[in-house]
Amino acid sequence: MxxxxxxxxxxxxxxxxxxxxxxxxxxxxxxxxxxxxxxxxxxxxxxxxxxxxxxxxxxxxxxxxxxxxxxxxxxxxxxxxxxxxxxxxxxxSRIPTTFWLVAYSAILIVVLGIGLGVLAATRTGVFEKVVVLGSNLGFAVPSFFAALILMSVFGSGLGWFPVSGAGDGFADRIWHLTLPAVALSFPAIAVVARITRTAVREEQGSEHVEMATARGVPGRLVLWRHTIRNSMLPVTTAVGTNIAGLLAAAFVIEYAFTLDGIGSLLVGSVQRKDFAVVQAIALIMVLAFGLINLIVDLLYAVIDPRVRLSKGAQAR
Structure with missing residues (x-):
């Protein structure tokens, strides 16, 4: 406490x-x-x-x-x-759109970023090469360019998803925000997948994992309890940093998909020198950054209690 x-x-x-x-x-x-x-x-x-x-x-x-x-x-x-x-x-009135977009993107980062990274670390061969290639592509492609490609292929070309508006209701909102969320989270998924793969690989060669394997502990238990859990500290940092960065990058995606979020409102308010609105949005973004960092710090203590204990010892 x-x-x-x-x-x-x-x-x-x-x-x-x-x-x-x-x-x-x-x-x-x-x-x-x-x-x-x-x-x-x-x-x-x-x-x-x-x-x-x-x-x-x-x-x-x-x-x-x-x-x-x-x-x-x-x-x-x-x-x-x-x-x-x-x-x-x-x-x-603008927060719900941005919240849904960032939350959707955050889920994609956690599920796809960590999932692909773990699979790439535990499976060698073609799958690993595809993940590495995809992560390199994610590093190189900006969110705005990814948005244009997704709109062209899956929106205008195939007609699978709408390319404007935020939708009404849960299902319709998810449908409308799929392309924006993928475009927004694509670079972060690449970063998290690469860091997860590296962290899990390093943990696989650690002494306590080798000892657990030598004692005959089942491979799946070694993977989840000893390897993945102990590799989550750097992964948690990467996930938290990239989710926080979504708030700053969201205005580009909102502009591209004509979404009525706080990002597009911020751009318009800066152009018109609407001081009160800019101040409010800036403070909300700082609060969101702070809350995300707080959650990351708390997750550190959950993943590895030694983090909490070491900080307590330093304070004393």
Whole structure:
């Protein structure tokens, strides 16, 4: 429990520091909210002053940050400068699409990446060469190019999957998001498969695996209990890093497949200098990164309790 509380506390500190950087970064960027609102028109100083008063732009920076942070804690991210909508409602309506896309991609990474890596490590011959070749291809093909190929072949060509929209309902959403999820996860699957294959191969030659085999332990038990489990630490790191990276790469796929996720909303908000929306999405992405890293740390302790014990010893 102490280990979990320490990790949660570290996440809270990261979020606090990140929120300050996000808030400060937007106001250090070229342009200002009042310049955007007047759209280049010539207005009187009185109008500009009233805009600054309305949005609290004349307050000291730290006071503006504090007021914004208090609002964020209460779920109030302000209002969009473009649409005047509540930012929390605007972003909240886009989160489900991105969540489904990232979750679908994460499942593909775990199942295909780890599965293919384990099979490639335990089976030599043609299958291993195909996995290695596929992983090399995954390293070389960017997600956006993979999206174009998938849309051309399986969407426009064969007509098996739709190439736009997120769908309604569970089955329809899965059908619509299959091509985007495959395109988004393809490079990560290649990385995880390669790392899994290497980790399992190294573990197969370890002393405790050889001892278990020499004692007559059944091969399947040696594989699952001694080889695969003990090789999961580097694999877990690779999986966690690549799943976290999906959040940053999702906006490219959302743009290609015209999905109404937070990635496409972020791109449009940056172009229109919609500060409140950009700040909210940036903070949500930092929170998601932090939660994924927290889950990875907790999985370390589950896979190998020595990780937790060693960190506890260092703390003492």
């Amino acid at each position: 102490t280990y979990v509380l320490k990790r949660v506390g570290a996440l809270a500190v990261v979020l606090l520091v990140s929120s300050f950087i996000v808030f400060a970064g937007m106001y250090l960027a070229p342009g200002s909210p009042e310049q955007f609102l007047v759209q280049g028109r010539t207005v009187s100083p009185e109008v500009l002053a009233s805009i600054r008063v309305q949005y609290g732009l004349d307050d000291p920076f730290l006071l503006r940050y504090w007021n914004w942070l208090v609002g964020v804690v209460q779920g109030d991210f302000g209002r969009s400068l473009v649409t005047q909508q509540d930012v929390a409602a605007l972003v909240g």
